[in-house]
Amino acid sequence: xxxxxxxxxxxxxxxxxxxxxxxxxxxxxxxxxxxxxxxxxxxxxxxxxxxxxxxxxxxxxxxxxxxxxxxxxxxxxxxxxxxxxxxxxxxxxxxxxxxxxxxxxxxxxxxxxxxxxxxxxxxxxxxxxxxxxxxxxxxxxxxxxxxxxxxxxxxxxxxxxxxxxxxxxxxxxxxxxxxxxxxxxxxxxxxxxxxxxxxxxxxxxxxxxxxxxxxxxxxxxxxxxxxxxxxxxxxxxxxxxxxxxxxxxxxxxxxxxxxxxxxxxxxxxxxxxxxxxxxxxxxxxxxxxxxxxxxxxxxxxxxx
Amino acid sequence: xxxxxxxxxxxxxxxxxxxxxxxxxxxxxxxxxxxxxxxxxxxxxxxxxxxxxxxxxxxxxxxxxxxxxxxxxxxxxxxxxxxxxxxxxxxxxxxxxxxxxxxxxxxxxxxxxxxxxxxxxxxxxxxxxxxxxxxxxxxxxxxxxxxxxxxxxxxxxxxxxxxxxxxxxxxxxxxxxxxxxxxxxxxxxxxxxxxxxxxxxxxxxxxxxxxxxxxxxxxxxxxxxxxxxxxxxxxxxxxxxxxxxxxxxxxxxxxxxxxxxxxxxxxxxxxxxxxxxxxxxxxxxxxxxxxxxxxxxxxxxxxxxxxxxxxxxxxxxxx
Numbered sequence: 152x153x154x155x156x157x158x159x160x161x162x163x164x165x166x167x168x169x170x171x172x173x174x175x176x177x178x179x180x181x182x183x184x185x186x187x188x189x190x191x192x193x194x195x196x197x198x199x200x201x202x203x204x205x206x207x208x209x210x211x212x213x214x215x216x217x218x219x220x221x222x223x224x225x226x227x228x229x230x231x232x233x234x235x236x237x238x239x240x241x242x243x244x245x246x247x248x249x250x251x252x253x254x255x256x257x258x259x260x261x262x263x264x265x266x267x268x269x270x271x272x273x274x275x276x277x278x279x280x281x282x283x284x285x286x287x288x289x290x291x292x293x294x295x296x297x298x299x300x301x302x303x304x305x306x307x308x309x310x311x312x313x314x315x316x317x318x319x320x321x322x323x324x325x326x327x328x329x330x331x332x333x334x335x336x337x338x339x340x341x342x343x344x345x346x347x348x349x350x351x352x353x354x355x356x357x358x359x360x361x362x363x364x365x366x367x368x369x370x371x372x373x374x375x376x377x378x379x380x381x382x383x384x385x386x387x388x389x390x391x392x393x394x395x396x397x398x399x400x401x402x403x404x405x406x407x408x409x410x411x412x413x414x415x416x417x418x419x420x421x422x423x424x425x426x427x428x429x430x431x432x433x434x435x436x437x438x439x440x441x442x443x444x445x446x447x448x449x450x451x452x453x454x455x
Numbered sequence: 456x457x458x459x460x461x462x463x464x465x466x467x468x469x470x471x472x473x474x475x476x477x478x479x480x481x482x483x484x485x486x487x488x489x490x491x492x493x494x495x496x497x498x499x500x501x502x503x504x505x506x507x508x509x510x511x512x513x514x515x516x517x518x519x520x521x522x523x524x525x526x527x528x529x530x531x532x533x534x535x536x537x538x539x540x541x542x543x544x545x546x547x548x549x550x551x552x553x554x555x556x557x558x559x560x561x562x563x564x565x566x567x568x569x570x571x572x573x574x575x576x577x578x579x580x581x582x583x584x585x586x587x588x589x590x591x592x593x594x595x596x597x598x599x600x601x602x603x604x605x606x607x608x609x610x611x612x613x614x615x616x617x618x619x620x621x622x623x624x625x626x627x628x629x630x631x632x633x634x635x636x637x638x639x640x641x642x643x644x645x646x647x648x649x650x651x652x653x654x655x656x657x658x659x660x661x662x663x664x665x666x667x668x669x670x671x672x673x674x675x676x677x678x679x680x681x682x683x684x685x686x687x688x689x690x691x692x693x694x695x696x697x698x699x700x701x702x703x704x705x706x707x708x709x710x711x712x713x714x715x716x717x718x719x720x721x722x723x724x725x726x727x728x729x730x731x732x733x734x735x736x737x738x739x740x741x742x743x744x745x746x747x748x749x750x751x752x753x754x755x756x757x758x759x760x761x762x763x764x765x766x767x768x769x770x771x772x773x774x
Contacts, residue, residue: 288470291705291757293712293749296730300742303734304481380598384716387600388731403604407720410608417608421601428596436592 163365163442170441177437183430191250194243201228203237205244206395210235220413230415232405238415241397242423248398249427252313252382257374259317264324265360265367271325272332273355283329289322295384302390312391316381324370331363365442373435376428383424399424463761467754472524474750478743479523483516532744537736542744545729552627552725556717557710559641560648561703568653569699572660577687579665587657594654603647603720610643625722644721648714652706659702663695670694697768704760705753712749 161169171177190197198204213221213235223230229239271282298315305311335341341358349357385391386400394401399420406416498506507513511522526533532542575587594602611622622643628636667673668691676686715727722728726745733741 288473291470291753293709295715296746296749299734383598425597432592432596
């Protein structure tokens, strides 16, 4: 595309970035997310600074003589849990699990969703029918029950959680991308590409992928918070990342028994979890508004 | 219409069959010793042989699969490994709790979510819209268990400490016994479900309403001189309800099969808590029974939704 030399050509991506840069909510949530990444990276530093490892049990200083968790104070800034472990250090380490699972699981889900969606929408016909029906089946599974049952069967763990979250999340992405790929298929430039002899694979990557990439990015951002919530739910029910590894979910699960005597066990990890999922959702909404692709707002999450 | 309905029912039966097969493969076809799981680690070889013979585990896998489907089609879900109680009677016992929770929650979330979405969409970018959007996103971001825990902490525990005991957790009274007590024990669980799900509905309704309000037929309706109220509620809302109803089918169906997290947080003896307990105990028949039942619920709810949608919008029947 040629433009007059005085005017700088700005593609849709540059324009979207420009819009994001002026969106205060987006900036605030990006800063929150960066802070969380920093906390995750510096968790060992925090352990060093406080002198408390995330799994060390301080039965002398971390528990009252009656064996009750100690509240926030100079020694334990955010208090201790029922085993006398430092809540602050555990939250910091929990950030690692949440971010890791959130990012990896949602990338995997978006990748699978994009591949299946493009394949279905592009080919049409029998392939489309089979893949679409398959996506319908995955969407109508009672996913939390199945995820819990599978986790218990295989033995809970980090990798298992990531895989389960991705498996139960990709179909909603796939459906949206399929619809987009279908509409792209009929456009003139795609027919032009076909007319000059481009193969299916080439058209899919060169012509279709850039068009659906806006949707891919929006979904990747919006799936991260739901993946984090999903992981927290699995851990809360004792079928996510197994203890003693600290996760916000298993900390909140433990808090169920102690929230009446130790509010800090509930409110601090709860605030961390809410803060990060809220930040990702705000950012996701802003990215969507900036890119303004056609969207379907339903994302499957650990409801119920 | 009847052809449409038949196609949907056949499709629904296919989904349930697929789930049943998936569950069967996961639990029985994967090479592992189910008999040892039931009999325990210390069980002798003779006991294992007896257990295998009793459950038909010594038969070829396809024979087992045939029997499994046969029992299923007769509505026989087997017996719990732990209590020997029939899974069907467990389900019959638990379902009133899950249904009370799901239906009450659904009424609340529809009311809150759809009305918030409509109000926000009719005043786009206003302060009202922005506050509704922010509050909805807040609850949308929270995992269900956290909403439950916070309601428990602030509305039960803090009030309890202040001397009011309004919303006690951990109990359930059947509606037939005392409607008032039934509602009292369910009110926090209802709000837990309604806040989380209602937030998603507010977002969904707002988006669909904004799209609908930009359509030509709305301009036509306005230029005919219809009142704004009529334009919004009869013309725009009607077409916006299509995505809402399809989501509603999935959500209600899922919850009827047990609101796992909410039941665990509030200690409600429903299907959700039952299945979590069964998963921890590796009580296969209960897990399998409830899983298949939940997917049947989702499928049935979806069929109802499809019928409702085809009544709202005849174009749906074409697909």
